[in-house]
Amino acid sequence: MKRILLSFALSVAAGPALSLSCMPVDVASSYQEADASGKSYVIVHGKLEFDEGKLPKVDIARQDQTPPETDIPARLSGKSLTKSGFSAAFDQPITLRVSCLGPWCGGAATDTDYLSFLERTETGFVLQVTPCGGFDFSEPTRAMVDTVTRCHQGKSCRN
Numbered sequence: 001m002k003r004i005l006l007s008f009a010l011s012v013a014a015g016p017a018l019s020l021s022c023m024p025v026d027v028a029s030s031y032q033e034a035d036a037s038g039k040s041y042v043i044v045h046g047k048l049e050f051d052e053g054k055l056p057k058v059d060i061a062r063q064d065q066t067p068p069e070t071d072i073p074a075r076l077s078g079k080s081l082t083k084s085g086f087s088a089a090f091d092q093p094i095t096l097r098v099s100c101l102g103p104w105c106g107g108a109a110t111d112t113d114y115l116s117f118l119e120r121t122e123t124g125f126v127l128q129v130t131p132c133g134g135f136d137f138s139e140p141t142r143a144m145v146d147t148v149t150r151c152h153q154g155k156s157c158r159n
Contacts (some may be wrong), residue, residue, distance in 0.1 A: 022132035029158035046078015104131035115140035
């Protein structure tokens with residue numbers, strides 16, 4: 001993922017006429033990426049709440065002044081994934097880490113239902129939100145929830 005972001009960042013620097021081109025992301029691929037990363041993740045289905053006024057805003061004339069990452073205090077309340085499904089209560093403060101690449105920033109909406117892959121760090125849980133998505137799925141469908149549950153149970157990750 002970092003290699004993709006680096007190559008994208010370099011292509012953005014090449015000229016303003018380029019547009020963001022993201023590969024399609026699905027929950028199965030995200031699960032497999034998180035699982036293979038060597039990092040610790042908790043998958044939560046619940047409501048995300050934060051101050052949307054803290055989301056980064058890009059001034060096109062001064063893109064270089066937009067920080068590459070903005071950390072926003074947030075709260076995620078819902079259920080975390082166990083082998084039996086989304087059955088463990090989860091109501092925790094998290095860090096919403098919004099990444100920007102050139103004029104494009106990840107986005108999120110407060111009071112919205114999310115299927116989130118939270119990295120467990122020494123300082124707490126972090127939800128990484130990038131311009132191309134990957135670890136945050138707003139308004140997830142039943143099929144998405146079922147797919148990630150099957151992945152976690154060691155069954156097929158594909159529909």
